[in-house]
Amino acid sequence: MKNIFLFFSLSSTLFSQNWDSLALKKIYNYYLTQSNCYNNLEFLTTKIGCRLSGSPQAEKAVYWAKKAMYAAGADTVILQPCMVPHWVRGQKEKCLIYSDKFKQPIALKAVALGSSSGTGNAGIKALVIEVKSFEELDQLGENNLKGKIVFYNVFFDQSLISTGNAYGGTVLYRAKGASCAARYGAVATVVRSMTSVADDEPHTGNMFYDTSLSKNKIPAFALSYKAADALSNALKNDPKTKLLLESHCQTLANVLSYNVVGQIFGSEKPDEYVVVGGHLDSWDLGQGAHDNGTGVVQSIEMLGMFKKLGMQPKHSIRAIAFMNEENGTAGGKAYAQSAADKKEKHLAALETDAGGFTPRGFGVDTTLGLYNRVVQWKKLFSPYLIDRFNIGGGGADLSALRNSGVPCIGFETDGQRYFDIHHTAQDTFDKVNKRELALSAAAIGALIYLLDLSY
Amino acid sequence: MKNIFLFFSLSSTLFSQNWDSLALKKIYNYYLTQSNCYNNLEFLTTKIGCRLSGSPQAEKAVYWAKKAMYAAGADTVILQPCMVPHWVRGQKEKCLIYSDKFKQPIALKAVALGSSSGTGNAGIKALVIEVKSFEELDQLGENNLKGKIVFYNVFFDQSLISTGNAYGGTVLYRAKGASCAARYGAVATVVRSMTSVADDEPHTGNMFYDTSLSKNKIPAFALSYKAADALSNALKNDPKTKLLLESHCQTLANVLSYNVVGQIFGSEKPDEYVVVGGHLDSWDLGQGAHDNGTGVVQSIEMLGMFKKLGMQPKHSIRAIAFMNEENGTAGGKAYAQSAADKKEKHLAALETDAGGFTPRGFGVDTTLGLYNRVVQWKKLFSPYLIDRFNIGGGGADLSALRNSGVPCIGFETDGQRYFDIHHTAQDTFDKVNKRELALSAAAIGALIYLLDLSY
Numbered sequence: 001m002k003n004i005f006l007f008f009s010l011s012s013t014l015f016s017q018n019w020d021s022l023a024l025k026k027i028y029n030y031y032l033t034q035s036n037c038y039n040n041l042e043f044l045t046t047k048i049g050c051r052l053s054g055s056p057q058a059e060k061a062v063y064w065a066k067k068a069m070y071a072a073g074a075d076t077v078i079l080q081p082c083m084v085p086h087w088v089r090g091q092k093e094k095c096l097i098y099s100d101k102f103k104q105p106i107a108l109k110a111v112a113l114g115s116s117s118g119t120g121n122a123g124i125k126a127l128v129i130e131v132k133s134f135e136e137l138d139q140l141g142e143n144n145l146k147g148k149i150v151f152y153n154v155f156f157d158q159s160l161i162s163t164g165n166a167y168g169g170t171v172l173y174r175a176k177g178a179s180c181a182a183r184y185g186a187v188a189t190v191v192r193s194m195t196s197v198a199d200d201e202p203h204t205g206n207m208f209y210d211t212s213l214s215k216n217k218i219p220a221f222a223l224s225y226k227a228a229d230a231l232s233n234a235l236k237n238d239p240k241t242k243l244l245l246e247s248h249c250q251t252l253a254n255v256l257s258y259n260v261v262g263q264i265f266g267s268e269k270p271d272e273y274v275v276v277g278g279h280l281d282s283w284d285l286g287q288g289a290h291d292n293g294t295g296v297v298q299s300i301e302m303l304g305m306f307k308k309l310g311m312q313p314k315h316s317i318r319a320i321a322f323m324n325e326e327n328g329t330a331g332g333k334a335y336a337q338s339a340a341d342k343k344e345k346h347l348a349a350l351e352t353d354a355g356g357f358t359p360r361g362f363g364v365d366t367t368l369g370l371y372n373r374v375v376q377w378k379k380l381f382s383p384y385l386i387d388r389f390n391i392g393g394g395g396a397d398l399s400a401l402r403n404s405g406v407p408c409i410g411f412e413t414d415g416q417r418y419f420d421i422h423h424t425a426q427d428t429f430d431k432v433n434k435r436e437l438a439l440s441a442a443a444i445g446a447l448i449y450l451l452d453l454s455y
Numbered sequence: 456m457k458n459i460f461l462f463f464s465l466s467s468t469l470f471s472q473n474w475d476s477l478a479l480k481k482i483y484n485y486y487l488t489q490s491n492c493y494n495n496l497e498f499l500t501t502k503i504g505c506r507l508s509g510s511p512q513a514e515k516a517v518y519w520a521k522k523a524m525y526a527a528g529a530d531t532v533i534l535q536p537c538m539v540p541h542w543v544r545g546q547k548e549k550c551l552i553y554s555d556k557f558k559q560p561i562a563l564k565a566v567a568l569g570s571s572s573g574t575g576n577a578g579i580k581a582l583v584i585e586v587k588s589f590e591e592l593d594q595l596g597e598n599n600l601k602g603k604i605v606f607y608n609v610f611f612d613q614s615l616i617s618t619g620n621a622y623g624g625t626v627l628y629r630a631k632g633a634s635c636a637a638r639y640g641a642v643a644t645v646v647r648s649m650t651s652v653a654d655d656e657p658h659t660g661n662m663f664y665d666t667s668l669s670k671n672k673i674p675a676f677a678l679s680y681k682a683a684d685a686l687s688n689a690l691k692n693d694p695k696t697k698l699l700l701e702s703h704c705q706t707l708a709n710v711l712s713y714n715v716v717g718q719i720f721g722s723e724k725p726d727e728y729v730v731v732g733g734h735l736d737s738w739d740l741g742q743g744a745h746d747n748g749t750g751v752v753q754s755i756e757m758l759g760m761f762k763k764l765g766m767q768p769k770h771s772i773r774a775i776a777f778m779n780e781e782n783g784t785a786g787g788k789a790y791a792q793s794a795a796d797k798k799e800k801h802l803a804a805l806e807t808d809a810g811g812f813t814p815r816g817f818g819v820d821t822t823l824g825l826y827n828r829v830v831q832w833k834k835l836f837s838p839y840l841i842d843r844f845n846i847g848g849g850g851a852d853l854s855a856l857r858n859s860g861v862p863c864i865g866f867e868t869d870g871q872r873y874f875d876i877h878h879t880a881q882d883t884f885d886k887v888n889k890r891e892l893a894l895s896a897a898a899i900g901a902l903i904y905l906l907d908l909s910y
Binding site: 029383 | 483484487613614616618651813838839842871875
């Protein structure tokens with residue numbers, strides 16, 4: 001009996017794996033030959049464009065996403081309200097180096113960081129102190145920094161294999177560098193752009209004022225990689241080099257905005273949810289293509305996959321276009337709050353915010369055994385060149401949901417090119433490869449299919 | 456005793472793995488922060504440019520490669536002679552659709568295929584027969600094809616995960632389509648470009664005349680993806696659509712050219728070889744960047760790695776810049792012949808001709824246990840996001856060496872974007888990402904380091 005039982009159990013596992021393998025082939029075929037990802041992305045990025053929270057384009061994007069989710073086959077789409085910050089860049093920034101070594105001031109490529117205060121028309125002209133770390137800043141102290149512009153000249157660690165880790169090693173200078181410098185009386189900060197590529201494109205991104213460090217909200221800028229090189233060289237030749245900075249950004253009153261949540265009802269357990277989300281908002285430079293139009297269209301297409309392939313999920317499946325990931329995560333918090341208020345049972349939540357590059361795998365929470373559940377599918381994904389199943393979790397948008405105990409998944413791509421264009425005017429539709437996008441969307445669709453089936 | 460022996464054996468394995476792991480970290484650091492790959496590639500592609508066998512640029516490239524190998528640290532560099540074909544494109548091709556449905560003829564983007572005969576000034580104007588396969592061609596036969604232009608309208612199979620496999624499914628129409636059609640009296644052929652991207656860039660590539668099929672060497676062209684669409688549509692609307700084709704290509708007398716072979720002498724077994732090669736020649740459109748400037752600079756940099764890191768290989772290590780991969784593989788054959796003549800013992804040979812994209816792994820021959828040797832290093836490569844160790848082997852340049860019994864390795868990259876630009880004017884330096892190139896070169900360097908150490 002035992003042997004017969006073993007046989008049946010084994011053959012049923014084999015049957016099930018074979019079945020899943022056929023399903024994945026069908027799913028990939030759909031994504032590679034019929035899906036609407038690329039067209040959706042083209043519309044979102046080139047017809048609507050960049051979509052900073054609170055902007056008219058962000059509002060347009062909300063209504064577009066609703067329509068696109070219905071078109072993909074959502075049974076219902078709701079707009080989930082959240083109040084978002086409304087920061088505006090205003091007219092183009094100026095950044096000039098003054099040095100006795102130059103016949104005339106030299107213009108550098110620079111942008112204001114998101115959430116920064118502006119200098120106004122007067123601008124700020126001051127001597128520059130270059131530092132390589134917060135430790136160096138602290139050592140210099142008020143005596144050396146008062147009235148100066150602090151230049152955080154911190155490079156990506158190119159020796160790291162993950163560009164995300166290199167980003168992680170520098171992003172604090174962007175995020176809290178202004179308040180750290182303001183504590184010592186600095187009047188503004190400039191930071192080397194967070195990138196691995198030595199070009200002349202400044203990278204924006206969020207900063208925040210930590211009023212526990214300083215009540216002075218000094219303006220903060222990012223220099224392009226080349227501009228940072230130029231400034232550093234100028235300072236080597238002339239420590240009395242000055243920088244003139246001018247920005248016109250300001251923070252207006254908060255604005256009512258929305259997450260867009262599209263749903264297909266589950267046939268067996270409609271009150272249990274598997275969700276996938278990317279963020280609809282973007283920075284105000286470029287078109288928010290990889291960051292994160294791709295995540296939005298991947299999420300929408302997951303609805304399309306179930307509908308177009310006639311697969312009815314057992315659980316309710318949601319695609320979420322989160323609002324305000326870039327400068328506040330109001331959308332992520334609103335979704336988690338609503339889920340808690342309604343006592344919704346989330347089986348798993350996947351965040352896709354690593355661009356539309358070739359998929360490499362998933363970072364999965366161990367919570368409630370999710371990692372063990374997912375890693376069993378490693379062999380199923382191998383023919384699709386997806387090999388990496390790491391312990392991990394979702395990103396910023398899922399942070400609140402994860403804190404409430406929902407096991408999360410972060411989608412992982414080949415991110416070598418990501419920080420070349422991240423938060424710049426170059427994050428445009430033409431930087432997204434159609435096949436890479438389709439493959440990334442397919443990987444997500446396939447995982448959601450397997451997850452839904454497995455509970 | 457047994458247990459103690461086991462302990463020592465285990466700890467020595469662990470020690471060795473740890474040592475290798477540190478060595479790989481050192482190797483990757485070198486490639487990511489100091490290597491000269493990208494600069495070398497820039498020079499080769501933008502200062503020398505495209506390098507079709509027999510062209511003055513191919514000759515320049517030979518002398519450049521010799522210099523670059525010495526600069527990288529080769530102990531010796533030899534030029535290994537081979538006679539190569541000398542095909543020239545001549546003045547730009549013309550391709551015009553004539554149909555009663557059009558007010559005037561419409562120009563299409565087309566290029567002559569490599570090794571094709573030209574039409575001369577008169578051009579060829581004829582009715583067009585569209586086929587989707589050789590079977591369809593054979594069914595149509597001489598009655599339908601005599602005096603016509605055959606249009607092989609065969610698409611990439613987009614549902615395949617490997618673009619290389621999709622290429623493999625269509626490339627025969629390019630390679631032998633002309634002779635197959637000439638057998639039935641066709642006067643010329645056009646083929647849909649071998650690509651997954653729907654753009655207006657025609658892809659050239661080699662064809663050959665199979666005189667066992669037909670002695671008629673009819674001209675052969677490639678249409679861009681969009682041009683192929685336009686021709687197919689025109690034929691649907693008007694079966695009497697004609698095409699005018701004009702090309703001025705010709706095959707001149709063979710030319711003396713060279714493989715460039717740089718070597719570092721082994722400290723223990725200098726008469727045993729581990730070799731790495733890419734091909735120096737390219738098509739005459741674009742700059743031969745991914746195909747295969749990247750393979751050349753990766754190979755050169757492998758010499759640089761040993762020298763700059765002060766690592767003396769046990770066996771002699773060779774970097775080979777092969778000549779004439781694209782239209783004859785004269786270089787690959789000459790190298791294999793020379794190795795046979797000199798009775799050189801080759802432990803392993805790696806071919807890199809998959810572009811400078813993110814590395815994914817290696818396809819390794821099982822010959823002489825090479826696969827089992829390499830696959831044991833899977834864990835060492837995992838931190839570098841290299842996961843795929845398949846049974847495989849080298850490509851065209853190593854074909855002759857492999858036939859002589861040398862176990863070969865093919866380097867595998869993330870090839871999703873490769874066929875977007877393959878053999879086109881778009882295969883230019885700017886399409887190569889610096890980090891992806893460095894990582895691909897590092898993967899090769901690391902494998903060669905381990906191979907050398909392991910024998």
